[in-house]
Amino acid sequence: MAKKNTTNSQTEWNYAASPESTSHIRLEKKYQLFINNEWVAPSSKKYFPTINPATEDVLAEIAWANDADVDLAVKAARKAYTEVWSKMSGAERGKYIYRIARMMQERAREFAVIESLDSGKPIRESRDVDVPLACNHFFYYAGWADKLEYAMPHKKPEALGVAGQIIPWNFPLLMAAWKIAPALAAGNTVVLKPAETTSLTALKLAEIIKDAGLPPGVVNIVTGYGDTGAAIVNHPDVDKIAFTGSTTVGKIIQRAVAGTHKKTTLELGGKSANIIFDDAPIDQAVEGIINGIFFNQGHVCCAGSRLFVQENVADLVIRKLKARMESLYVGDPLDKNTDIGAINSKEQLDTINKYIKIGKAEGAEIYQSDCSIPSKGFFCKPTLFTGVSQSHVITQEEIFGPVLTIQTFRTIDEVIQKANNTPYGLAAGVWTDKGSRIFNLTTKLRAGVVWANTYNKFDPVSPFGGYKESGIGREGGVHGLSAYLK
Amino acid sequence: MEILKTYKIYIGGAFPRTESGRYYPIVDASGSTIANVCLSSRKDVRNAVVAARKAFGGWSEKTAFNRGQILYRMAEMLEGRKLQFLEELTKQGSSKEAAAQEVQESIDCLVYYAGWADKYQQIASSINPVSSSHFNFSALEPMGVIGMIAAQETSLIGLVKLLAPAICGGNTVVLAASEALPLCAVTFAEVVHSSDVPGGVVNILTGKVSELAPAMAAHMDVNALVSESLGELDKTLALACVDNLKRNIVYQQGTTQGLPYITALQEVKTTWHPIEQIGGASSSY
Missing domain, CATH: 3.40.605.10 (Aldehyde Dehydrogenase; Chain A, domain 1)
Structure with a gap:
């Protein structure tokens, strides 16, 4: 699966299939x-x-x-x-x-x-x-x-x-x-x-x-x-x-x-911002970006679908992100190795593909991991778009699939403006090592759930919902x- | 010769006339005109929303203590102008006793x-014991710009009871005064103006509820609409609120006071952060 390695490792991350058994389930016709x-x-x-x-x-x-x-x-x-x-x-x-x-x-x-x-x-x-x-x-x-x-x-x-x-x-x-x-x-x-x-x-x-x-x-x-x-x-x-x-x-x-x-x-719905500052622990942030957008095939209302990376680390983050995307397993949902399963329906796959097409037509640069996907069923490769701006359809509308858009920013004020400039307000992510900056951001982001140095965490005791x-x-x-x- | 007051509206910390140039007369029981009041337009609503949005950042970020002081200052200013409000209330048909009670209640409400x-933050927020290594808390944040229709049957108390909990919680407000009894609303704007309330935090318009309320309900940059029940109009307003999922809060007539009036205009924000888990040291002492 990981044919195109862009990082420090040439390891082939191929595992034997490890499917969960279906023998013990009871289903009526x-x-x-x-x-x-x-x-x-x-x-x-x-x-x-x-x-x-x-x-x-x-x-x-x-x-x-x-x-x-x-x-x-x-x-x-x-x-x-x-x-x-x-x-x-x-x-x-x-x-x-x-x-x-x-x-x-x-x-x-x-x-x-x-x-x-x-x-x-x-x-x-x-x-x-x-x-x-x-x-x-x-x-x-x-x-x-x-x-x-x-x-x-x-x-x-x-x-x-x-x-x-x-x-x-x-x-x-x-x-x-x-x-x-x-x-x-x-x-x-x-x-x-x-x-x-x-x-x-x-x-x-x-x-x-x-x-x-x-x-x-x-x-x-x-x-x-x-x-x-x-x-x-x-x-x-x-x-x-x-x-x-x-x-x-x-x-x-x-x-x-x-x-x-x-x-x-x-x-x-949502179009949640995930914001990476230059002092963030980059490897953890990359994991957070992956989890934020590819968890559950991106079928997550609070998916971190708008990534904002501080300009001076953008090249590094994008390079690591692409490399990490190459190691994602797309395929059989019952296989315990699988990271990204099937898109829920043909209809949803069509919606996602429609947005990917729009993104390309708008002139954004697409990157998809070089994985193979099963010939049957509904699957979508993990996808990211660079070269997008606030005015692109794919940065404004909820795609509800494994599709990430990446924008860069220079200052905190700029990223707050951009992150809040949406009719949605469900969630946001902030990645930085500086405590005072976290509290500045988590206070100013107009969203019901804010994850700082983590993403897509849920718990029964934790209130969830949108602005x-x-x-x-x-x-x-x-x-x-x-x-x-x- | 008495100098008569020009009743103007209050937008962004200034007292303009309505941009429409329209007015409507307020008459006393004997039928003589006591004031020509601005018949504000939808454009005035839009201007007021712009002012309220501009003021929201600064007001919501003021310390809670500071907002409390400013509300208390409003009570002080209202106390100082008691006589003016008593006069306006009686002009608009209140008995002296009822007027005195209404002004006193309004002062008390601000206090x-x-x-x-x-x-309120301490009462309504929570630390949430999640089952993972995270610190997680939920706190209240103001909703933003609130469109507000003052209670219609009173000139002063009905607006103070809706307005005070909104700005107490860090929201900014565009308020339509009682249509038939608008005088105290305009004079109350002068109280606001002299109480260190930043311009734009409170904006007060006079005019037709049937014109102003739908404009507020349909405005895409208003976060919530608050009113006492307006009868038939309630459903129209509720429908107009849907376009930007404005929170639509309709109280029964006779608003009281209490914590729920504050929390109704707050959003709950939940924040997560990992807790470092390295090493085996635990703190038993």
Whole structure:
């Protein structure tokens, strides 16, 4: 894979394939809707295939919920809220959530394998990041259920009611956990819709919810496309919409709920700046840049997709970056050597390729690693663009793929201006050895999460969410609870 | 012969007339005109937003202690001009008792938020014990430029209760005064002006809510829109806010005071930094 070595080493970094086994996972051929702790055939009678984006093989058929199915789910959630969940003590609610966390831990490997099969992300990430973080999220919020009055001092915290939750395909199980755990801890019931390309782990989570003995209707999972999501958003008996996805769809939702009683939290797109100063530990910074843009194929809302390098170290950083890109393994998501797995869908691959084309047409200089990519499935080589400016489309719009743009800067004021000059404000990274400079930057960057000398770190206790058009509200930590309380 | 006051608007620390040249008369109970007030335009809103954006960097970076002092200074200035506000309130139809109470509440409200300026951060921020070797904390930061529609039923207290928590938290504000009772808003601008509040931090316009509020809601450089419920107009404003995902905060009528009014206009920022882990020494003592 590393055919073109541009650094100090001529080593060929080729490993024998080390695929994770799929023998221990259980997958049905066909999945129904999960309503009232039962598997219910959709009244639409329609199903759609979910495929493995690395092979294009069909993994299962998934029910496609229509308005009537969503209505059934909302009714189940309402009934569970009024009759059971809102009457239960916080301590008892917490025990159910702890149970979910434990059962997920027990089945962690199965979940990791299915996540990689269905989403295309490398097994190393689903195994070491997505699944453990999802378990921990339930574990963390379980403990809040009987302590809500400490989360909102001087208020008598009350649940909102039925929460409609719509999640994306980039972290399917983790986003389900981010949504369900705080909602349940705060005393709400849930109707959740996973993304159409990645329904499987949410449906496996439904198995756990049933096994954990949650009262019927507390969590309902309805699968489908955008029309299913719209049915949730527009349902009059939903009290809260929590959405993670694109800024475009976030705005559609915000318009749909205008003038209603529904509360929203939106976790949307980004075009986050990753800033490297000349005094930064360069090798660590290069690792941070790689992690910032190539983690999860760049399908990360907070991806560090705009790199700013101080001019006097730009040549060095770019040279090291290119060399590091050459050592990235692109390929089979189930192979434990793989760094970059499959692009989630054909549609997303087309989007990424469209932006790469735009970048070239705009006159930017492209560099792609010299790796081979599988002939089947959806793959994209790690890509960077130099010779770009603030006015390029590829530096302004979210690409949501393994594509980095690199700009240089001279002064701190200049880079702050450039970094903040975007409608987005989700995250930012700063790399420097100087403490006072870190605090100057982390204070002035208008973004909800700032990583200093690190990037793309997540934790259940750590609030996450954006400024400006990157969203409204926070998820995670004590701040994430208020989204589900009045 | 009494010298009558010209009621002008307040933008960027200056008192211009509306660029539109329009006015509307305010009449007392007997029907006689007590003032011709600026009927501000969308262009005035845009000018005010520019001033507010320019002022945001400096105001948000002032120390919390300093912002508290300036809010307290506003209370002092309001106290000194008590009689003027009493007169304006009674001219606009308040009883003497109600007017006295309204002015007193407004002064108290400014003192209340002066005290909050260097305290809310400690109450609402957190150190987050992440499961990795990082120091992680979440702190509040002001949202930015706030479009604000003063409560409509009162001339003074309804604007002070919305304005004070916003600037206490480091935001800058473009405020539309009560449409029917605008006099105190203009005089309050003079209080702001003489209280060491930097120009542009508070901008006050008079005019039609139905004209000014939609202009604020649609402005792409306004970060949040704050009002008490305006009935039918609420939905229109909510829709206009979507274009730049402006935070749209609608209170029920009869705003009170408290920490949530400050935190509603704050963003939570979470910062991570690695903690060095080398060597085996641990500190047990």
